[in-house]
Amino acid sequence: MLRKFKFYLIGLVPGLLIVFFILNQKGASCSGYLPNSRVIAETLSKDFSYSEDFQTEMKTLNIDEKFLKDSIITKGFVDFERSNAQKKPCPDYLLHYPEKNPRFEITFEKCSEKVTFQTVKKVR
Numbered sequence: 001m002l003r004k005f006k007f008y009l010i011g012l013v014p015g016l017l018i019v020f021f022i023l024n025q026k027g028a029s030c031s032g033y034l035p036n037s038r039v040i041a042e043t044l045s046k047d048f049s050y051s052e053d054f055q056t057e058m059k060t061l062n063i064d065e066k067f068l069k070d071s072i073i074t075k076g077f078v079d080f081e082r083s084n085a086q087k088k089p090c091p092d093y094l095l096h097y098p099e100k101n102p103r104f105e106i107t108f109e110k111c112s113e114k115v116t117f118q119t120v121k122k123v124r
Contacts, residue, residue, distance in 0.1 A: 036078050039085075039093060039110070043073060047114040054117045061104075061122055068117075072097040072104060090116075096123075 048065070050058070058064070063072070077099035084092040090111040096102035103124060108117045 035080065039078050040073060040076065043093075043108070043110055043115050044069065046110065049114055049116045051116065051118050054120055057120045061120065063104075063120065072106065075099070076106070077102075 048069075058068070073095065076095040076097040079094045079096055082094045090109045092107065092109050095106045095108065097104045097106070101124075103122060105119075105121050105123050106117060107119045108115055
């Protein structure tokens with residue numbers, strides 16, 4: 001039994017290393033399969049529209065569209081407990097940025113063609 005386990009490890013460890021290096025060279029990662037990553041990727045692939053409240057708060061908080069896309073959405077964390085991800089036809093989401101000690105909270109609606117940002121508020 002111990003001998004079979006040694007042969008198993010002798011094959012498993014080099015196999016894992018080879019797969020890791022091949023995927024790493026191609027830039028592939030498994031993080032895109034998690035729900036948070038999927039929602040963010042789908043959000044960034046759609047056209048953006050902003051409610052009047054959102055635009056007003058963006059100006060007040062000195063947030064521009066580049067910072068919104070490159071930092072807040074890309075590095076944000078979707079709070080699925082407070083989101084309505086099953087709503088038809090357009091799910092509602094609540095996003096915190098950054099994930100640890102959030103400074104901003106954004107609500108948005110993700111439809112098939114566009115994303116409508118509804119509110120942004122400073123948490124602290």
